[in-house]
Amino acid sequence: MLDTDFFRRWLTLCAGSVEREAPRLTELDAAIGDADHGANLRRGFAAVTAALDRDAPGSPGAVLLLAGRQLIATVGGARPGDKTMLDALEPAVVALAGAPEAFGRAAAAAAEGALATVPMRARKGRASYLGERxxxxxxxxxxxxxxxxxxxxEAERTEGEAP
Structure with missing residues (x-):
């Protein structure tokens, strides 16, 4: 069920994934950016979990608004094909269209979208300064x-567990 607990559990799982993967994200960013993506995302999700613990929002919308406010200053994007986070998010949204319970399909589509950025030329962010490189x-x-x-x-698979 996509209730308040589901979204809290999802954001807690996000924070854990970001914490574990921050060094790899920084390594990826060092090749084409300014080597701060892992640290920025880690800081952003730490702020999200602290805000969720402090404010205890009472609805799914309030959870997402609170998280969005915490992340807005550190996470950005542009159009698909620009070699940004949207290249993973757009295929995930397409996979979810009409079937919000299809989170596993969305995860696979997002992973494929992320891999599809390898041959792309960056058009946004610091990576765009590298051009062909x-x-x-x-x-x-x-x-x-x-x-x-x-x-x-994962949040869907662990439904019923505490966030």
Whole structure:
């Protein structure tokens, strides 16, 4: 059920995934960016979990608004094909269309979208300054987005467990 506990559990799982994968995200970002993606995302999700613990929002919408406010300053994106996090998020949304229970399919689509950034030329962010040299590297934002969608699938699998 997509209730308040589900979204709290999802965001807690996101924070755990980001914590575990922050070094890899930073390594990916070091190749084509400024090597701060893992640290920024870690800081952002730490702020999300602290805010959730402090404020205890009472509805799914309030949970997501609170999380969005915490992340908005550190996480961004542009259009699909620009080699950003949207290259993982768009396929996930398409996979979910009409079937919100299909989180596993969305996670697989997001992972494929992140891998699809490897041959792309970056058009946004610091990686865009590299031009052709950005090709051959997986985008860290798309990779972290795929982690977040994978956490969504995990939240669905662990329904009924405490957040």
């Amino acid at each position: 950005s090709m051959g590297h997986q985008d860290p934002g798309a990779t972290s987005s795929a982690l977040l969608v994978a956490a969504l699938a």
